[in-house]
Amino acid sequence: MSAVARVRWAVIVATSVALVATGCSSTSSGGGGGGGNANGIVTAWWGDPANPLEPANTNEVNGGAVLDMIYTGLVAYDPKTSKAGNAMAESITSSDQQNWTVKIKPGWKFSDGTPVTAASFVDAWNYGALSTNKQVGSSFFQYIQGYKDVAPTSGSPAAQTMSGLKVVDDTSFTVALSQKFSTWPQTLGYAAYYPLPKSFFTDHAAFLDKPVGNGPYTIAAWTKSQKMQLRPNPDYSGSNKPKNAGIDLKVYTDTNAAYADLQAGNLDVDNGLPNSALKTIQSDLSGRFLNQPAGIIQTISFPLYQSDWSTGNAKLVRQGISMAIDRATITKVVFNNTRTPATDFTSPVLGDSGGYKEGLCGDTCKLNAAKAKQLIQQGGGIPGGQLTISYNADGPHKEWVDAVCNSINNAMGDTKACVGRPVGTFADFRNQVHGKQMTGGFRTGWQMDYPLIQNFLQPVYVTGASSNDSGYSNKAFDAKVSQANGEADAAKAVADYQDAEKMLATDLPAIPLWYQNGTVGWSSRASSVMLNPFSVPVYTEITVK
Amino acid sequence: MGRFVIRRLLQMIPVFLGTTFLIFFMVHMLPGDPVRAMWGDKAVDPAQLASIRHNLGLDKPWYEQYLTYMGHLFQGDFGTTMGNRKVLDVITEALPVTVRLALLAFVFEIVLGVTIGLFAGLRRGKSFDKGTLILTLLLISIPVPVLGFIFQTVFATQLRWVTPTVQDSMNIGQLVLPALVLGSLSLAYVARLTRTSIVENIRADYIRTAVAKGLPRRKVIGTHLLRNSMIPVVTFLGTDLGALMGGAIVTEGIFNVKGVGNALYHAINLNEGATISGFVVVLVLVYLAASLIVDLLYAVLDPRIRYA
Numbered sequence: 001m002s003a004v005a006r007v008r009w010a011v012i013v014a015t016s017v018a019l020v021a022t023g024c025s026s027t028s029s030g031g032g033g034g035g036g037n038a039n040g041i042v043t044a045w046w047g048d049p050a051n052p053l054e055p056a057n058t059n060e061v062n063g064g065a066v067l068d069m070i071y072t073g074l075v076a077y078d079p080k081t082s083k084a085g086n087a088m089a090e091s092i093t094s095s096d097q098q099n100w101t102v103k104i105k106p107g108w109k110f111s112d113g114t115p116v117t118a119a120s121f122v123d124a125w126n127y128g129a130l131s132t133n134k135q136v137g138s139s140f141f142q143y144i145q146g147y148k149d150v151a152p153t154s155g156s157p158a159a160q161t162m163s164g165l166k167v168v169d170d171t172s173f174t175v176a177l178s179q180k181f182s183t184w185p186q187t188l189g190y191a192a193y194y195p196l197p198k199s200f201f202t203d204h205a206a207f208l209d210k211p212v213g214n215g216p217y218t219i220a221a222w223t224k225s226q227k228m229q230l231r232p233n234p235d236y237s238g239s240n241k242p243k244n245a246g247i248d249l250k251v252y253t254d255t256n257a258a259y260a261d262l263q264a265g266n267l268d269v270d271n272g273l274p275n276s277a278l279k280t281i282q283s284d285l286s287g288r289f290l291n292q293p294a295g296i297i298q299t300i301s302f303p304l305y306q307s308d309w310s311t312g313n314a315k316l317v318r319q320g321i322s323m324a325i326d327r328a329t330i331t332k333v334v335f336n337n338t339r340t341p342a343t344d345f346t347s348p349v350l351g352d353s354g355g356y357k358e359g360l361c362g363d364t365c366k367l368n369a370a371k372a373k374q375l376i377q378q379g380g381g382i383p384g385g386q387l388t389i390s391y392n393a394d395g396p397h398k399e400w401v402d403a404v405c406n407s408i409n410n411a412m413g414d415t416k417a418c419v420g421r422p423v424g425t426f427a428d429f430r431n432q433v434h435g436k437q438m439t440g441g442f443r444t445g446w447q448m449d450y451p452l453i454q455n456f457l458q459p460v461y462v463t464g465a466s467s468n469d470s471g472y473s474n475k476a477f478d479a480k481v482s483q484a485n486g487e488a489d490a491a492k493a494v495a496d497y498q499d500a501e502k503m504l505a506t507d508l509p510a511i512p513l514w515y516q517n518g519t520v521g522w523s524s525r526a527s528s529v530m531l532n533p534f535s536v537p538v539y540t541e542i543t544v545k
Numbered sequence: 546m547g548r549f550v551i552r553r554l555l556q557m558i559p560v561f562l563g564t565t566f567l568i569f570f571m572v573h574m575l576p577g578d579p580v581r582a583m584w585g586d587k588a589v590d591p592a593q594l595a596s597i598r599h600n601l602g603l604d605k606p607w608y609e610q611y612l613t614y615m616g617h618l619f620q621g622d623f624g625t626t627m628g629n630r631k632v633l634d635v636i637t638e639a640l641p642v643t644v645r646l647a648l649l650a651f652v653f654e655i656v657l658g659v660t661i662g663l664f665a666g667l668r669r670g671k672s673f674d675k676g677t678l679i680l681t682l683l684l685i686s687i688p689v690p691v692l693g694f695i696f697q698t699v700f701a702t703q704l705r706w707v708t709p710t711v712q713d714s715m716n717i718g719q720l721v722l723p724a725l726v727l728g729s730l731s732l733a734y735v736a737r738l739t740r741t742s743i744v745e746n747i748r749a750d751y752i753r754t755a756v757a758k759g760l761p762r763r764k765v766i767g768t769h770l771l772r773n774s775m776i777p778v779v780t781f782l783g784t785d786l787g788a789l790m791g792g793a794i795v796t797e798g799i800f801n802v803k804g805v806g807n808a809l810y811h812a813i814n815l816n817e818g819a820t821i822s823g824f825v826v827v828l829v830l831v832y833l834a835a836s837l838i839v840d841l842l843y844a845v846l847d848p849r850i851r852y853a
Contacts, residue, residue: 052629134597226803253807254798260709427582
């Protein structure tokens with residue numbers, strides 16, 4: 001009897017607790033039963049964007065993925081060939097490669113019904129460049145005349161708008177650049193150049209809650225840091241009409257959680273695959289997996305601002321170090337083939353006509369341990385007696401740095417020839433690099449902003465360029481790049497850029513290691529999944545059963 | 546009693562100030578510059594950096610930043626994140642989720658833990674008791690991430706009873722599995738504490754007296770034995786509730802629950818001082834309240850304990 005009473009007591013407690021709990025949920029959850037999808041809607045992996053969703057204020061992939069869905073720029077890149085083609089632009093022409101006339105297609109509308117005009121572009125660009133608006137992508141406008149007035153290196157801006165931008169009429173405007181730049185029109189597919197509707201300027205807070213664009217999708221609902229629902233934009237006038245009924249982006253903080261959902265069919269497209277899954281992914285997903293080079297190259301840079309690294313002998317040492325690295329084995333063992341050994345300073349996504357040239361780096365980027373040792377000895381040995389490779393310890397870099405050092409040690413027959421040097425955080429690491437405090441090799445990488453060979457060379461290796469971390473300065477290289485920028489013929493320009501790139505292969509301010517690959521896996525419901533040159537899924541093409 | 550509560554409430558003020566000061570100071574001392582990190586590998590215009598720092602108040606010395614922060618805090622302003630969202634919005638979004646998850650785990654560990662501990666204590670040395678010892682030992686020794694992945698694989702991927710991750714963080718039904726994982730470790734502690742306490746008290750004089758008086762067994766166990774044995778368990782539960790409210794970074798990560806742990810993890814990764822401090826402020830308050838309630842419960846459980 002007493003035992004029965006005890007059980008009864010326990011049951012009463014348990015059920016009343018359950019009632020309280022469910023009572024709680026029904027009042028505030030708003031009835032969101034998970035699981036099943038409506039027909040034709042694709043659920044896709046997403047990370048929380050770091051910045052508010054403004055075109056010129058987004059420089060990371062998560063915010064960029066959404067902007068690319070809700071906006072259409074003047075030009076767009078072909079997902080397969082990376083070639084830039086006119087999207088909203090009717091034509092972009094110039095006679096001198098410096099003063100450009102942009103004509104846009106008439107009749108386009110933002111999803112709030114207002115028309116897209118030349119002013120939509122000019123106002124957006126002026127807003128993005130003005131330093132007081134604090135847009136992270138402001139430097140994308142640096143080639144436009146008057147940029148220095150709206151974003152001076154110190155002090156407050158002398159002007160509110162750039163003098164190089166002029167609206168001619170509703171469908172055309174002119175752009176004056178501060179230098180010749182033949183491939184400038186092809187850069188305009190980047191998010192920073194998207195147009196903005198009037199509501200952006202009149203009611204900024206409301207816009208940030210629900211950005212309005214002219215792209216194939218509109219934002220139907222957005223629960224910050226949880227999910228975003230995108231639906232086809234009925235006012236869209238372009239040619240990339242969505243082939244699905246919409247995209248639901250789900251935020252994951254743990255990539256393993258997303259992968260578990262993908263395998264269980266709760267997620268259709270996952271381009272944030274965890275490293276731990278890569279070994280078994282082919283069989284896990286029965287081949288529904290794509291692994292292809294992205295527009296990202298990883299390198300080891302050297303502090304050419306240090307006297308012992310700037311000599312002619314140090315050049316031989318760098319060549320030797322490059323030849324000591326066993327790229328093929330490291331990409332296979334450490335990265336499970338999600339990196340491709342680099343043989344030039346660009347990326348395969350450019351394609352041959354865009355400037356990628358396999359093997360441009362030549363023997364210098366091939367493993368040859370005997371030659372490596374000989375070159376390093378000929379150059380007087382590694383400056384300081386030991387090579388350090390610095391990296392940020394909060395990223396996944398220790399494994400490959402150790403593997404690279406191991407390669408070098410093997411070639412030198414010395415277990416202490418090279419060691420990794422971890423720096424606590426990425427922010428601290430970049431402060432040291434930027435402050436020119438490096439004394440040995442350090443990890444660098446370049447992710448392209450637009451698929452152009454110019455973007456792999458000019459910002460990274462031209463004297464004093466914004467991301468020239470090694471402090472490389474070569475007058476002949478600078479001259480060749482600026483000659484290429486003034487070249488009207490695209491093929492000739494590419495040839496000039498490649499001539500400049502060949503100088504890098506002998507000077508080696510940085511050693512090319514490998515191209516990073518983009519990966520994506522998809523559920524059995526989804527088909528036609530592919531990655532664009534930026535390793536973002538081409539959402540408009542995806543279909544689901 | 547009233548004076549005791551007032552004294553405890555007054556003691557909270559220095560504790561609150563001290564903890565917020567410490568966390569603010571530590572976040573500030575972290576190496577690296579969160580503003581610079583927004584650009585990744587790319588170069589930044591120094592003027593732009595300076596103006597963003599100025600806008601966020603990061604160009605002032607840290608003690609001045611602390612005073613400004615506390616000043617705003619007392620007016621209910623928790624500041625903004627790097628992404629220009631109100632920190633208070635982030636907290637009010639994440640906290641209800643974590644409250645649900647924590648209460649679920651809490652209920653689970655009380656109901657199961659105390660019941661198992663009680664029966665094990667009453668059947669000391671029998672097979673149920675030994676089974677409990679082995680089970681709790683197992684739960685204590687398996688790390689939470691491992692348990693999480695095992696549960697996810699078994700219940701979601703193989704049995705398909707639930708989805709592998711939580712699809713709607715506000716849905717109690719979907720939070721059951723993460724709550725089981727989250728509460729399992731404390732469940733083992735609660736069961737062990739209860740068992741030991743029961744075994745100790747069952748030999749006490751007052752129990753012998755109660756039995757000798759001819760009280761029914763139900764009353765002896767329910768009113769006298771269990772109530773007196775609860776004091777160490779309540780102490781543990783009090784601190785545990787605070788810990789559960791602090792969010793479970795690992796469990797929330799595995800099951801993609803959008804709670805406090807998840808938000809904190811994100812904020813720490815981005816080095817967002819304002820967000821981290823904001824959460825800590827709220828958590829300190831929760832902790833202080835929980836420990837006050839525990840102290841008051843002592844008096845309820847044991848009439849010999851009095852607060853003047």
